Amino acid sequence: MHTTTVDDLSAVHACAVPGSDEQLWEMSARFLGIGLARGEHAVYFDDGTIDAVLERLVDDRVPVDRPLADGQLVVVGAADTRAVLRGTVRDAAVMLAARIDRAVADGYPGFRMTGQFNSGLSRRDGVGLADFDAMLDTVLTGRPARVLCLYDRHRYPDDAVERMRSIHRIEIETPALYDDGLLRVTRLGPFRMRLAGEVDHSNRPVVARMIAATLDEALRSDDPPAALELDLSSLRFLDVAGAVGLVHAAEEFPEAHRLALSRVRPGVLRALDRCGAPFAAQLDVTAHPGVSPGFRCPGAAGRRPGRGVTHAREARIR
Known part of the structure; x- marks a missing residue:
């Protein structure tokens, strides 16, 4: 497996294994922020984590209000995310291909997608995340799109993490002190x-x-x-x-x-x-x-800082 950074624009389909929620928010926001700065269409599949990701984007000085308003940044709600992962792989492929092709038709130079896919672990019909992952390689071929698959150890059991790591050719790493x-x-x-x-x-x-x-x-x-x-x-x-x-x-x-x-x-x-x-x-x-x-x-004696201000649709600085 080849390891690289989130900034590597050659990484079309990569995985990452955050060891903590802070690393998860850091990697998610960085991946989306790069795409927004490049004018790409960015999609985040939510499953209860969007608040933290938007908050981190604000912390990273990435404007989010306008991308959310004009559709450059799209958040797929938790219910729809789960529905995709509990549906057929074929339906997911059709949906993703349509999203990418529509983004290109709308004039975006590229498309990128990440989010929470752990609800796919609950299937009992033999279809697993590996099947969806293989589908991604097929859909991404020949299209200006990038996908970051996140398998954090708080939401995925170790055996699932190692299985998904083994089938990815590229892994993103973000070292910490x-x-x-x-x-x-x-x-x-x-x-x-x-x-x-x-x-x-x-x-x-x-x-x-x-x-x-x-x-x-x-x-x-x-x-x-x-x-x-x-x-x-x-x-x-x-x-x-x-x-x-x-x-x-x-x-x-x-x-x-x-x-x-x-x-x-x-x-x-x-x-x-x-x-x-x-x-x-x-x-x-x-x-x-x-x-x-x-x-x-110094020099601020007697002054008290103000209350937090809402910066994005759901992101609040506390």
């Missing part, structure tokens, strides 16, 4: 990390060690950055001790360096504000887009 199922940390670039999920007592020490290690790396660099950035756009929860830890970490930074917490959600902003962030000289905090009023530390 840390992923415990609750918190996922990925590297965005030199001295830049992204935290997604929740920080609590179980992973708080990991975050502290990562900040300390990144600062040490910066201090040893021939071209040290002025700031170390933590993108918190997808961090939904930060406990009080975690907020205190970030403030204290920044206070330990030398004067020439700063800890920058960017695109922070309202709930996390409130925790930071109450734990002394406005008074930490080496700490910069900026709010997630759409949060009102604006919040920036």
